[in-house]
Amino acid sequence: MSQPDPNQPTTSGDPLLEISNMAVAYGRIEALHGISLTVNPGELVTLIGANGAGKTTTMRAISGILPLSSGRVIFDGRDITRMKAHQRVAAGIIQAPEGRGVFPGMTVQENLDMGHYARKFDSKADYDEALERVYSLFPRLLERRKQAGGTMSGGEQQMLAIGRALMARPRLLLLDEPSMGLAPMIIQQIFRIISEINQQGTTILLVEQNAQQALSRSDRAYIMETGEVIKTGVGKELLVDPSVKEAYLGVGADSGSDTSRAAAPAAGAVAGGAAGAAERPDLRK
Amino acid sequence: DGGSSNANAGGGGTTQTTETGSAGGGAAGSAAGGGDSSAASGGGSAAASGGGTASGGATAIKPVEQISPEGAKVEQKSASNAANPAGDGKAKCSGVNIGMAGALTGANAALGINILNGAKVAIDEHNKANPDCQVQIKQFDTEGDPQKATQVAPSIVNDKTVVGLLGPAFSGETKATEPIFSQAGLLSLTASATNPDLTKQGWKNFFRGLGNDNSQGGAIANYMTKELGYKKICVVQDDSDYGVGLAKVVTETLGDAADSSCAAKVKTGDKDFSATVNQIKGASPDAVYYAGYYAEAAPFVSQLRGADVKATFVSADGTNDPQFVKQAGNAASGAILTCPCGPAPADFAKKYQDLNKIAPGVYSVDAYDLTTIMLKGIDSGITDRAKLIDYVKSYEGQGLAKDYKWDDTGELAVANPWVYKVG
Amino acid sequence: MSTPAAASGKPQARADQPKPAGGKEKIAIGDRFRLWWNSLSRPTQWAVGVPFIILLALLPVVRPPGISTVGTDFGGVMAQFGMIALIAIGLNVVVGQTGLLDLGYVGFYAVGAYTVGLLTSPDSPWNQTGDGGWLSAKWAWLAVLPIAVAITAISGLILGTPTLRLRGDYLAIVTLGFGEIVRLLADNLDTLTRGGQGLSQVAYPRLGESDTAMNGVFAAGYSNGGNINNGVWWFWLSLLLIVLVLLGVGNLERSRVGRSWVAIREDEDAAEIMGVPTFRFKLWAFVIGAGIGGLSGALYAGQVQFVVPTNFNVINSMLFLCAVVLGGQGNKLGVILGAFIVVYLPNYFLGRTEFLWWNINGNAIADYKYLFFGLALIVLMIFRPQGLIPVRQKLMTYGRQIWLAARGKRTKFDDNPAGSDKPGSTAAAEVSR
Amino acid sequence: MREEGLDSNAPGLTGDDDEANSGPAPSGYGQIPDEPVDVDVTAVDPSLADPEHVAEVVAPQREIRTAEGAPLMRMEHVTMKFGGLVALDDVSFDIKRGEILGLIGPNGAGKTTCFNTMTGVYRPTEGQVVFDGRVLGKLKRNEITRAGIARTFQNIRLFNEMTALENVAVGTDARHKTSVPGALFRTTRHRDEERDAIDRGMALLEFVGIGERATEKAKNLPYGDQRRLEIARALATEPKLLCLDEPAAGFNPAEKSALMDLIRKIRDDGYTVLLIEHDMRLVMGVTDRIVVLEFGRMIAEGLPDEIRDNEQVIAAYLGVPDDESA
């Protein structure tokens, strides 16, 4: 299928992604109890919520690596509920997953090529263009082209994960906690780049613990709790919503330079590591 | 079933067998590799081996002569006086059966089945002739595995209708189970277990219906040095109970003629003998004696010939099987094989073929003879186990394969092996 | 945390706990059984357990038709089951509890059997039962038994010391190699072991000698004329040893040792960093597993009175492993059940002429027994990947105390135990309560 | 994971199936219904109802407080090289008894490496780590734990199939001596130790706030409780020094403040704490002193307030917030 130029937002007013009543379970434990959300073309939409609220689960379900127990996912007017994960990538949905998921044994260049994997019929020129764009966004990756992904530092790996996702020239970019485990300064940089990509026309669904930063940059946001969407609204408005402030921005989260710095969430691949481990028992046991 | 009838149709050699009789031969396994479409053209002698012949020509295992422990040729008596299971047709009995124990499934099943089928021929003749004495053969599968056999043995002992046992088939399982049978006082008449030790354990119920490995090995060793005049022989053994025991006797009897520099050991299941072949090639012997089974003997002889080793290949009953010829092809020709078992006369082979839809194999005739002896005992009115042992102990008579008379230990009084040749 | 927590006015602390999907959840039979078992008091457990074991012991005496085997002696089958059950318990310590994949366990079985064989068979140059030997013919087997266990345990130590550094599948292949090496040595060192000729007339316990049983009840030929034969006696002996070994292994499991094993299985690095001397405990697991394997091997040698290398090939290692995984890795009772299936199934159809309501030709089927066995393995694994009785080990000596404290509140299995989560409940977790 | 030097997350046979909608949901080992039943802690030991008593049991060796302020651990010119890469370059600092020391720095600065040299995962290329007057040198990892250093993991690494209490019991075992003979014959020492495992284990669970979940399998605990359990397990080894690697990772601000309370509570109970964290509010709010690393070198050390205003630290690590930078 031909890919519309991502730089040209779809002209129709239809949402690009529409999820209705999505429920997802891990074995007998239901993690999402029927959530609905939409993302319009060209938007930057943020999902925030406590730890374990189901944000990652939502992202994985959208990407198709978790099955829905009920509900529907519609992408670009097409029902993709039953579509296989790798086909969704071809359809234009790509994710930079929680915990980055850099292929440790591949070089930076090969990792980026993996992002381009699903784009079967592209011309060489298209590929070069995508690569050039990524390298211009993250010059550090160009420097380290031949380095193995696994030996990159945390921040570099995060850049690589985002860059790799961009290589797919996605219509919808899913970013799961891109700031996790990064130093405050890198976080700033990552957020700047996210805004930039979005302004260049890519639709983004972003999951963040760093609510302050995320909300201030997004068009709209959903707040999740225990597997349900409990609130939605315009990003900047939610930022000042007292209940949101109390729960997600921390006590005394008055605006100001100091706190925006202080609220920078720390994280490692913790949550991802734990979830991944539970799901994929280590063979060497 | 479709399978075996197909095999008959496809295997010209099999048809040949039924006409000309078979010696120690016939398709041994269920998969006789009967794919050869060319009819065997050779044969014709009264006791030529049939079975699946190789498509290259008329190569088959043919009996040459019976030899004494000193290796000298023994004149054979005609089998015309052989005991007949039919008897006088007036026997009366009921609830008396014969047991058969051996590998009926598993890797070595073919050997057990040869024996079972031979026994079935005798039973069949007997039951047809004696309407008032219907004897069944009860089969017990040991897989040839000693532990398995110790589990099966009590079932045999507990079946009170079994007055005598044909088997066990292999030496290993015999060693493991004979205490059970001897304790139960059940006659154990083996048609194939040839390990010499078996008769040295003091079991009163155990009789061997054929020569042991000592007689076979000693005889062939003498035959090689005295009759054939070989000066230098490489003895190669596999790791089975049978192969090791046999090689020991052969090496000892050969004395100086056995060249220790090219003696070698191989493993069951091995298919590559390059090191051994190389070693033998370096020694350039007159003959290579192989103590083991055909599964290894066939590739071994092929590789010997492939490496241009011209020495005569000599082996024993483990190799005396049509499969050996089939798998080794031309490399097998000229090989000398012994067997304590006798060649099957033509009409036995025919009866066997008709009943079992397959040609007789090694030990089929011997099993037939031994079953006949037990049947004669039953016909004489014996219904309990102890009496049958006594009957066998004092038995003396001719069979299809050889004369049967046992000494105190349970060995045959006279046990002269047969020499066969692949040609 | 609906009921108790909310009722007592505690804050809803674990709002991030997802609620279970649906309400009705099937509980596997094994779990129901465990739940029921756990709810019994200690004396009741004994009152149920002891008669059960006695019943089991009587099985080959009664030989219920339909259960008893036809083509082979049921007593003999049960004796083999007893030995494989011991093996499974030993292997379970290594594979199930400690998580070390051992594909060469048959090697220990062989070492045990050959120790007995070499010391008591008249065929062996090391025979000690004859003239000048230090073993009296009557007590030889019993005297050699502890030696066999000790030597096997030492062989476990010798194998384990250099190789337990290896992780996962590397250990698996090394142990597989070890198993093969043991068998090949037994085959090749024929001046000692008589190679493929095997060692015969291995000693066995001379117990219960009488006029009817000249060599005692364990002798190969023994039968009381009815159902009780030497196989049954060997089964009883194995059963006794199984109970003893189970008590021992159970004690270990509910102790620092068992916890260390499971911790190593779950996450070896984390265990080490939590202060577990991992190498030492892995070695212990290996040594204990080996010792139990050797014990079983000694039983085998005694029962069959004949040892040859062919009985100790790789396939047997695989079958032992099948018993463990089939029954449920880590669960002692499970692996015993697994051992039963592995031994019983191939024997069941032998010579059988009817199965349930169908007439069958047992001997024809017997040809296909390993085909069916293979299929059964695949199917069982697909439908019950966690084994028939999945793992749920208890790792604390006084864990029952906690269990009762938990049950004190809720005695029945609740279909909706996690409680409901009302939307809007605060996500914050309370630290102090 | 790389930072840990220990990869627990190898790709396995199982895992995500890209045919998401054609099979039952993945469930891991979790097909066994578990029994999420709350444990009535007071039924186990009535005295657990009293927080004072709990605190007492958790920190039995009050004497660790006595020498408060004296250095407990010293990094002495520690250099750590991986091939050509110098991850730690001549780092020296010390940790004083009873304090909470923060360790911060940009990604790849060497924090986790520092941590790993202290806990024996790596051996320093040069220099040494002195703990409680003892050079850690060639001690094995489990011996280091016995010497008194306990840690949590950047990725949670619990023993998933064990219950919460059993997890903690593994920690208490670090101080126990029973081995196979003892357990086999149920010696008095074994029985004493088992009681200790339960008593102290329950007290610790109660201390971190998950006493009720004692019989729950670790993998079934919610994320936050798993973190608490990790801390309880580490405390069970009776450490003199507790090292926490990004304990707040993935927490939201509210959860973080709860964690801060717990860390303070631990310190108040007499433990010394080393904390790695990127979250400045947490670090500033809870630590007594901070060490800053950059490119493997120590660039600053001081009280939280000093660090906050340190130019070098701002340039290397904290950065200038967006709204100020433009």
Add this chain to the structure above:
Amino acid sequence: MSFLALSSGPLLSNDVISFDIANLGRSFFQSTLDGLEWGAIYALVAVGYTLVYGVLRLINFAHSEVFMAGMFGQYAALMALGFTPNGNAYNEGPVMTILYLGIAMLAGMAVSCVVAVSLERVAYRPLRKRSAPPLVFLITAIGASFVLQEFVHFVLPNLTGQTLGGVNAQQPIKLVNREELFSVGDGSVSNLTLILVLSALVLTGITDIIVNRTKFGRGIRAVAQDPTTATLMGVSRERVIMLTFAIGGILAGAAALLYTLKIPNGIIFNGGFILGIKAFSAAVLGGIGNLRGALLGGLILGVAENWGQYIFGNNWKDVIAFALLVLVLMFRPTGILGEKLGRARA
């Protein structure tokens, strides 16, 4: 080699193990060439183990039966061409020989490939869907191994009118007669030596290129390193797994032909078993998950066990192979070249 002539004799006092290093000296080149031929076969089978292991962390125990199926496949094809056992398939001139070789190899590859892929579909895939624990895969593989062997043992003969399968080895059909091309020292390099070693090198080389140079190979490596993320990049994990089994099967099929060229008597239902274990050992020796390791491991194992065989005797061959494995792993716990396809373990 004079000093070697002295170095033979019994090890241990009572002649328990005897050795003869001089024998190796006399036949050094020949034993090495033999070893290389074996190594070529091991290597091709080892690649199958290594690929599947890399992607699934599964010891595919049934791979030896995939190999066995290939032997029967090429044999059946030759029978279909009208060859009779022990016929002279090799003297119709080089062109026909090459043609027959090609047909036999393709048939072996096809059968092995189909068996490998069906195995994946029928046995392993349902387990993946149920997220079964790793050991369960191993047990299933063992079960599958039983099933395949017993199928050829008992069922196949009934299906083919006793022409294929059964308890005995197939009667050999010789495709290539071993002929010396030139000699190196005491060893003779024959046409078979060249066919075996070159085929192994070319096929493993092609596989290496596919895995390391092509986009599809990147997919394989991605799944090996991180299956979930690979899926998120648009790689179909199921497809990669299937193709991995297919490649492994194809190489095993090729190995099957080469093996029957070398050992025409080897076509039997359990003929893959020991060879499979050796090949797996070779894969581990070289570093499982590492393609070049599989080749190297195969060659080393083949040569080493042949040398050992010349020194200690035929019956010590397997002991040498396993002892070498244990020794190497003791000093290099992840094999000679270490793991590669899978995620590097720090």
